[in-house]
Each structure stands twice: as C-alpha cells, then as structure tokens.
Amino acid sequence: MGDWLPVIRSPDSEINQFRDRMVARSRDLARNDGWASGGIARILDNxxxxxxxxxxxxxxxxxxAVTGISAFDAEWAEEFRRVVEALWRGYADDVSRYNDVSRQLTVSQQMRLLLRHKLIDGDSLALTYWLPERIGRGAASYATSFLVVDPDRLSNPFQAMDTKFMRGGVEIDTYGVPLAYHIRKAHQNDWYSAIESNDWERVEYEDEDGWRRVIHDFERDRAGQNRGIGIFTPVLARFKMLARYYGVELQAATIAATFGTYVTSPYDPAQVQDALSADNELSQYQQLRADWSKERPAMLDGAKVPTLAPGEKIESVASAHPHAGFSDFAQEMLRTFAAAAGISAEQVTQDWSKTNYSSARAALLESWKTLTRRNTEFKIGTATPMYSCWLHEAMDRGDLPLPNGAPEYLEARTHYSRCDWLGVARGWVDPVKEKQGAILGMDGALSTLKRECAEQGLDYEEVIQQRAVEIQQFKDAGLPPPNWYGDDATSAAQPEPEPSAQ
Structure with a gap:
C-alpha cells in the first residue's frame, strides 16, 4: 500500500471542490446507461x-401535557386528522397546480423529482413562496407554493472558494446552523440566461415569523457536512468500465458475425492463368462445363446446388467469439451497484429466472430495509417539512378545528405537524402465504390492521369504510355475504328475536 496515500480533509472540502464533476458523471450515467436509469427508477418506484x-x-x-387543555384528546385528534387530510388533498392534487410556483406538478410529483435529485445529484432543494394572489383560485385557496430548484444553482456567489461561514452556497453560523442559501437566478451553463446566471439571491432559511423558506435535504455521511453526494459516486469508475466493455463486446460480436468463403482448386497459378485466356482449350472446356451447369442445374428440394470442377471445394472462415464469460462479468459488476444502491441485483437487472421463493423473499426483505430507510429519511427531510409549511398557513387562517386556548402553530408545530406518509405497497412474493401470516399476526396481537394496510400503501380507515359499503350492498341486493364477512357475522347481523310473554 505504499502508493495509497489519501489525504484527510473535511467533508465539505472533499465534496464541494469536485461536486460538479461527480454530478455531471452521475447524470450522464442516469441519462445514457440503461442499468443506471433502471436502478434509479426502481428506488423511486419503491x-x-x-x-x-x-x-x-x-x-x-x-x-x-404541555397546555393542560383536556380537550386535546383522541376524539379531537381524529376530527383534526379528517379535516386536515381533506384540505391537504385538495391542495396537493389541485388540477390547476397552484401548489407549484411553475404550475406544472402536483405535490407528489414534486416529491418524486426532489428524491430523484437527491439520489443522482446528492441534494434535493425546494423553496417555499408566499403568493397571496393565488388565494381563492381552484381547490388550493392557499398562498403557500413550492418550487423545486436544481441543486446546481446552489453555490457560493461568483464561484468563490468555501470559507468558514460559506459552504457550497450554504451560509452557516458558528454552530453550523444554516442561516441562508445563495441560489443563482439561472443555471450557470445556459447561454440564454448568461446575465441572470451571474446573479445570486440570498434566501433565508426561515422568515422572521418562523415560516420556513428553504427545504434542503441530503444524506449525511459525516459530521459537519453541508452538501451531499449521489448514490452513483462510489461506483462511477466501475459503471464507466462496464459501458466500455459493452462497446468492446459489441465490436467483437460484430466481427464474429462476419465470415468469408473461398474456393480451393487443384490447379497451380500458371494453369489458372492459362485457363483465363480465350483461346485456350482448358478455358473452352470450362465454358462448356459452365453452360452445362447453367442449363441443367443440380437441385435439392428446390434449392440450387453449386457445381464445382473436379478437385474443387468451397471453404469458409469465421471468427470465434473470445468472450464467453461476458454475462457473468457484467452481472458481477451490476451487483456492485446493487450493493451501493441498497437494492437486490434482481431488481436492477429485472432477471428473476434464477431465483426461487426463498431467495427472492430474502433479497426483497433486505432491500426493503434500505428502501424503508430512504423513504423514512425523505419523509423527515422533505415531505413533512413541506406539509408543515402549508399547515402553518392553514392554522393561521383558522381552517382547522382547535379547542379554546389552543397554542399558536409556532408554539407547538412539532406536535401539530406530526404525521406519516402512505406510499408504495410492499407487495407479496406469495400472496397466500404472506396474507395468512398477516392475519395470524393481527390475531396474535403482533400487528394491527393499520400497520398491515400501511405496508401495502392503503389507509386502514378507507379499507374499513369500503368494506362496510360492500357488505351493505350485498344485503341490499339480497345476496349472501361472502366468506370474508366472518363466520358468525351473518347471524350477528340478524335482529334478535323479541322475548316471549312468559
């Protein structure tokens, strides 16, 4: 290891100096390499x-406990939940897209784009805007609006070097608390925005009234880190080598598919030269043979068989393919990316032909841990802060039910904005076995309907309500309830007989 002498630097010194190069290479892979693009899509979809x-x-x-108000109970929490979720749905899914400054994306689409930036670029960056002119338009009716910003625009003014209080465009204090973010008004390499790209806007982390202006999320690997790196960074070199290997393999396959043919003759070169002269008897003899073959061709099942002179034969030459282990090598290289991304190799290649139930189940369970961790960190770093910004306005406007004497939002925003997010269903490898296991877990008090539904991306209350509606429709149609209604549910639903006079 004599020539292996890495230098110890701070996390910002290691990342910010080479960030543009790392991000450019990662984007090139995600844009032009099918494996890299598919791996990102698998993570986003899961x-x-x-x-x-x-x-x-x-x-x-x-x-x-904090306020001493007994009206803060489970009944109030249920009422608050129903109202706030209904208002959020109208805001987040507004068909007019007033939740987006550019009016292009729903909140869910913004979140997906933010996570994509986080995976490839290392950072997700969103700004919150106050646009009162949008109040009353569409289903949104709120002034809060979000804008997804390309992380490239977050940089030190005039590309200056990092300082004690300026790190990659993030202005911090002596404790490392972000105070403001310096964002270019346009991307640095857009020729049509050359003037704006040399102008930076200083956006405070929070307004004076506590309203959050910047949502910056990245995966922290070291203490004191202010910018992130993408998931491709540890495997960039291997991905590039694999792409080159694909090119070499394609060239080899093309050469191997090319073959040549030639005719061997017993005549020496001098005789062949004599045969080419028009007045030579051998040439005349060969012409007679050619005319005979042309008039009376030899046929085999409708196909013409070439006829050759005595002693002549046709030979072929082909290039043998020298890279028989290409597939195994490519799979090994892809497994390194799967390990870095935290997903299984089968999810990257979408090849499950060599997988049985046990190995598929084990691989998915392991990858699900990493996917769940990524999902949870994204909820904490991006989704919940976006909801918290909107909730601030909703509570200030008095749109939500609150008991008398309830504290202002800023006094207890952590308690008010506590939430979870329902996303992608985990799915089943074997639906029968895993559904039976879920039922056993609920019956044994090891799980709950809420938890089981959440793992499948469902709201347990909607499931219960929908089930009640379907049961009632069976009754209204005069049909017997299905088996999942319960063994004794039918008898329990019947009215009890009136007591006799005795």
Missing amino acids: TVGANMRLSAGPDYRALA
Missing part, C-alpha cells in the same frame, strides 16, 4: 411511487 398520501397524526397527548 419509495415515493406515483403518490405520497398524508396520514396526519397530531400528538394530542403532548399537546394536552
């Missing part, structure tokens, strides 16, 4: 999916 649904859960016990 964490955020197409929709992130709010499951509000205000901490009524903490509110009651």
Whole structure:
C-alpha cells in the first residue's frame, strides 16, 4: 500500500471542490446507461411511487401535557386528522397546480423529482413562496407554493472558494446552523440566461415569523457536512468500465458475425492463368462445363446446388467469439451497484429466472430495509417539512378545528405537524402465504390492521369504510355475504328475536 496515500480533509472540502464533476458523471450515467436509469427508477418506484398520501397524526397527548387543555384528546385528534387530510388533498392534487410556483406538478410529483435529485445529484432543494394572489383560485385557496430548484444553482456567489461561514452556497453560523442559501437566478451553463446566471439571491432559511423558506435535504455521511453526494459516486469508475466493455463486446460480436468463403482448386497459378485466356482449350472446356451447369442445374428440394470442377471445394472462415464469460462479468459488476444502491441485483437487472421463493423473499426483505430507510429519511427531510409549511398557513387562517386556548402553530408545530406518509405497497412474493401470516399476526396481537394496510400503501380507515359499503350492498341486493364477512357475522347481523310473554 505504499502508493495509497489519501489525504484527510473535511467533508465539505472533499465534496464541494469536485461536486460538479461527480454530478455531471452521475447524470450522464442516469441519462445514457440503461442499468443506471433502471436502478434509479426502481428506488423511486419503491419509495415515493406515483403518490405520497398524508396520514396526519397530531400528538394530542403532548399537546394536552404541555397546555393542560383536556380537550386535546383522541376524539379531537381524529376530527383534526379528517379535516386536515381533506384540505391537504385538495391542495396537493389541485388540477390547476397552484401548489407549484411553475404550475406544472402536483405535490407528489414534486416529491418524486426532489428524491430523484437527491439520489443522482446528492441534494434535493425546494423553496417555499408566499403568493397571496393565488388565494381563492381552484381547490388550493392557499398562498403557500413550492418550487423545486436544481441543486446546481446552489453555490457560493461568483464561484468563490468555501470559507468558514460559506459552504457550497450554504451560509452557516458558528454552530453550523444554516442561516441562508445563495441560489443563482439561472443555471450557470445556459447561454440564454448568461446575465441572470451571474446573479445570486440570498434566501433565508426561515422568515422572521418562523415560516420556513428553504427545504434542503441530503444524506449525511459525516459530521459537519453541508452538501451531499449521489448514490452513483462510489461506483462511477466501475459503471464507466462496464459501458466500455459493452462497446468492446459489441465490436467483437460484430466481427464474429462476419465470415468469408473461398474456393480451393487443384490447379497451380500458371494453369489458372492459362485457363483465363480465350483461346485456350482448358478455358473452352470450362465454358462448356459452365453452360452445362447453367442449363441443367443440380437441385435439392428446390434449392440450387453449386457445381464445382473436379478437385474443387468451397471453404469458409469465421471468427470465434473470445468472450464467453461476458454475462457473468457484467452481472458481477451490476451487483456492485446493487450493493451501493441498497437494492437486490434482481431488481436492477429485472432477471428473476434464477431465483426461487426463498431467495427472492430474502433479497426483497433486505432491500426493503434500505428502501424503508430512504423513504423514512425523505419523509423527515422533505415531505413533512413541506406539509408543515402549508399547515402553518392553514392554522393561521383558522381552517382547522382547535379547542379554546389552543397554542399558536409556532408554539407547538412539532406536535401539530406530526404525521406519516402512505406510499408504495410492499407487495407479496406469495400472496397466500404472506396474507395468512398477516392475519395470524393481527390475531396474535403482533400487528394491527393499520400497520398491515400501511405496508401495502392503503389507509386502514378507507379499507374499513369500503368494506362496510360492500357488505351493505350485498344485503341490499339480497345476496349472501361472502366468506370474508366472518363466520358468525351473518347471524350477528340478524335482529334478535323479541322475548316471549312468559
């Protein structure tokens, strides 16, 4: 290890100096390499999916303990949850997209884009805007609006070197607390925005009234880190080597597919030269043979068989393919990316032909741990702060039910904004076995309907309500309830007989 002499630096010194190069290479892979693009898609589909649904859960016990107001109870929490989720759905899924400054994306689509930036670029960055002119328009009716910002625009003014209080565009204090973010008004390499790209806007982390302006999320690997790195960074070199190997393999396959043919003759070169002269008897003889073959061709099942002179034969030459182990090598290289990304190799390659139930189940359980961790960190770092910004306005406007004497939002925003998010269903490898296990877990008090539904991306209350509606429809149609209604549910639903006079 004599020539292996890495230098110890701070996390910002290691990342910020080379960030542009790392991000450019990662984006090139995600844009032009099918394996890299597929790996990112698998992570996004298994964490955020197409929709992130709010499951509000205000901490009524903490509110009651802090304020001494007994009205903060489970009944109030249920009423608050129903109202806030309904208002959030109207805001987040507004067809006019007033939740987005650019009016292009729903909140769920913004979250997916933010997580994509976090995976590839290392950072997700969103700004909150106050646009009162949008109040009353569409289903949104709120001034809070979000804008997803390309992390490239977060940088030190005029590309200056990092200082004690300025790290990669993040302005911090002596404790390392973010005070403000310096964001270019346009991307640095857009020629049509050259003037704006040389102008930076200083955006405070929070307003004076405590309203959060910047949502910056990245995966922290070291203490004191202010910018993140993408998941491709540890495997960039291997991915590039694999891409080159694919090119070499394609060239080798093309050469191997090319073959040549030639005719061997017993005549020496001089005789062949004599045969080519028009007045030579051998040439005349060969012409007679050619005419005979042309007029009376030899046929085999409708196909013409070439006829050769005595002693002549056709030979072929082909290039043998020298890379028989290409597939195994490519799979080994892809496993390194799967290990870095925290997903199984089968999820990257989408090849499950060599997998049985046990190995597939074990692989999915292991990858689910990492996917759940990524999902949870994204909820904490991005989704819940976005909800908290909107909730601040909703509570200030008096749109939510609160007991008398309830504290202001900023006095207890952690308790008010406590929530979870329903996203992608885990799914089943064997639906029969795993559903039976879920039922046994609930019957044995080791699990709950809420937890089982959440793992499948469902809201347990909606499941119960829908089940009640379907049962009632069976009754209204005069049909016997299905077996899942319960063994004694039918008899229990019948009215009890009136007591006799005796």
